[in-house]
Amino acid sequence: MSTAGSRRSVGSKTKRAAAVTLAAAGLVTVAACGAGRGDTGGVTTGSAGTGSETPTVQTVLLAAAVHAAGEHTSGKSVNCRKVKCVALTFDDGPGEHTDELLNHLAKYNARATFYVVGQNVAASPDIVRRTAEAGHEIGSHSWSHRDLTTLSAADLRADLDRTEKAIEDATGVAPKTMRPPYGAFNETVRKTSPLPVVLWSVDTEDWRYRDSARVVRKAKSVSPGGIVLFHDIHPTTVNAIPQVLESLSKRGYHFVTVSQLFGGKPPKVVYSGAPEAATAL
Numbered sequence: 415m416s417t418a419g420s421r422r423s424v425g426s427k428t429k430r431a432a433a434v435t436l437a438a439a440g441l442v443t444v445a446a447c448g449a450g451r452g453d454t455g456g457v458t459t460g461s462a463g464t465g466s467e468t469p470t471v472q473t474v475l476l477a478a479a480v481h482a483a484g485e486h487t488s489g490k491s492v493n494c495r496k497v498k499c500v501a502l503t504f505d506d507g508p509g510e511h512t513d514e515l516l517n518h519l520a521k522y523n524a525r526a527t528f529y530v531v532g533q534n535v536a537a538s539p540d541i542v543r544r545t546a547e548a549g550h551e552i553g554s555h556s557w558s559h560r561d562l563t564t565l566s567a568a569d570l571r572a573d574l575d576r577t578e579k580a581i582e583d584a585t586g587v588a589p590k591t592m593r594p595p596y597g598a599f600n601e602t603v604r605k606t607s608p609l610p611v612v613l614w615s616v617d618t619e620d621w622r623y624r625d626s627a628r629v630v631r632k633a634k635s636v637s638p639g640g641i642v643l644f645h646d647i648h649p650t651t652v653n654a655i656p657q658v659l660e661s662l663s664k665r666g667y668h669f670v671t672v673s674q675l676f677g678g679k680p681p682k683v684v685y686s687g688a689p690e691a692a693t694a695l
């Protein structure tokens with residue numbers, strides 16, 4: 415178990431290093447194009463090896479690009495009333511594919527929200543801590559994924575408190591939003607939950623159809639202010655994310671957490687942060 419884990423970790427690091435090298439090579443190619451020397455301007459794998467031989471220039475260029483992207487894409491300065499934002503959300507983890515997902519998100523400097531199951535957090539606190547440290551929001555998805563509408567107010571409160579504590583123990587930060595399992599909530603849930611209830615505007619149905627191309631297609635249907643529902647426990651979902659990020663980036667979307675989508679103050683029940691939806695909640 416630990417051997418497999420460390421092997422995966424090393425693999426991820428290698429992939430990340432390769433991606434950084436490719437990105438650096440791409441920047442250098444673009445610079446060469448600007449000077450009239452390049453031909454296609456595209457990133458080619460062939461240049462990745464030689465690109466790493468002049469780290470000084472590349473490192474500076476890459477650092478500048480990452481810094482600019484950070485401020486532009488998901489920094490605290492993002493105002494979702496003025497720019498196109500989307501909140502990608504991942505339920506039911508953490509799971510064995512969460513690490514890979516974090517790598518995908520990092521490449522686009524994207525922030526996301528993870529609605530984690532309390533008992534999974536207690537079993538794997540490290541990955542939840544790393545997720546939070548990477549700038550993502552950790553939300554509550556209850557302790558054991560029961561239908562919360564079947565619980566008494568007292569049992570519900572105990573379930574949510576226990577989940578909140580597990581998240582706080584793992585990350586040092588209490589969750590700011592919650593998503594009820596199955597999206598099922600009633601008046602008792604709404605009144606008892608100390609946290610805003612966050613639903614979604616786009617359901618990728620990734621749990622039903624384990625088909626990456628379909629997940630990408632569904633996610634691309636989002637409109638500004640949307641909240642997209644995924645489940646990072648499925649490899650077909652995690653494999654779809656690079657294409658989702660690439661496609662929505664090209665359309666000018668900023669990837670923010672649910673709390674960021676609402677400027678830090680989500681209303682009591684939310685389906686999206688779209689301006690037209692805000693008045694209806």
Ligand code: NI
Binds near residue numbers: 505506555559595596
């Ligand atoms: Ni769920």
